[in-house]
């Protein structure tokens with residue numbers, strides 16, 4: 218049972234003996250730090266503490282920092298990434314959080330903590346005594362927040378003993394309503410963290426970072442047996458760069474989990490296969506009064522192309538394992554037109570069939586209007602990790618067991634998107650994704666609960682313990 222917490226136990230002959238503890242498994246004291254204030258009085262809005270000033274020495278004091286305190290420290294740091302930028306990382310401000318994390322990691326005893334030139338933070342926790350041969354697990358989260366919403370000056374509302382009703386987000390006029398987010402009712406009694414309505418919250422993915430850091434500290438201060446644990450905090454995930462510069466070899470993990478978004482019972486190992494498709498159409502423009510049998514109106518050809526696609530295969534008409542063509546952008550006039558689609562399908566065979574359909578449309582249109590009228594450019598984006606996870610389903614089964622052991626029901630629905638883990642899985646590091654307890658990412662309605670984050674810490678520690686016991 219994961220209600221157990223190992224604490225203050227002895228190792229005698231190197232064998233691990235667990236001591237039971239009935240609490241929620243987390244030590245309650247914060248590290249040193251001054252009191253900060255949460256503005257925007259609302260319901261039971263409270264002060265939070267634990268502002269990190271670089272003096273925090275939890276290991277010396279034998280006390281752990283709470284996941285919520287860590288989270289509140291991280292969200293204050295402005296780390297929005299930028300689509301338009303051509304630098305790596307896309308924004309220098311992500312280094313602010315990276316440097317803070319390196320300092321904090323060193324403070325809890327991760328001696329090799331470092332940040333590289335791509336703004337990736339790495340650190341390892343060596344295996345505990347007797348676990349040198351255990352599987353080495355990686356834990357990954359991203360530091361940037363989505364450019365879709367403002368991530369500067371995040372000023373969270375912390376609502377203790379939340380009443381399960383609608384929450385007014387500061388003076389912004391936004392309301393986090395139970396109508397739109399029915400799961401809020403289940404959060405009654407929890408400590409709910411929301412935005413003040415003017416920014417996103419950044420639970421995506423700073424909740425993941427706070428959870429990994431809290432689990433890491435518990436590994437270093439407690440007596441939980443564990444194999445080598447490899448930690449990486451990436452930059453630029455929100456603009457598609459997340460795992461690109463992760464040095465899998467140096468990282469040193471046999472398997473890894475990303476902690477990124479979604480309810481804490483979520484475990485994702487099936488994602489879309491994805492590509493983009495761009496049709497460029499060159500027309501033949503001539504005076505409309507004199508164009509019979511001569512003019513090729515590129516804009517009309519573009520409309521014909523779209524009409525050849527199945528009208529029911531759009532994001533608005535599909536769910537679960539159903540794939541789609543999604544027209545994201547179009548422009549055009551008589552001379553030239555352009556259609557931009559993203560193509561998604563969980564099944565690799567039907568994904569390839571969708572690409573063939575697009576190529577067939579290109580061929581047909583060129584036969585109809587003359588060679589070179591239509592040019593199609595297909596660019597593969599990512600693939601469904603399931604084929605790389607299937608040979609190591611223990612990665613999923615162990616998580617499900619841990620979640621069930623906590624009296625919760627794991628949710629492994631296929632994700633209708635991609636994850637960093639998909640990329641990593643195809644680069645040789647099988648890497649499913651775990652939920653962080655965060656909801657409604659990328660906008661002012663983003664929220665998370667302290668209890669949800671604490672549960673994720675327990676899930677992570679439970680997984681680590683399971684792999685240590687199994688070797």
Ligand SMILES: [Zn+2]
Pocket residue numbers: 359421422454477478
């Ligand atoms: Zn994310």
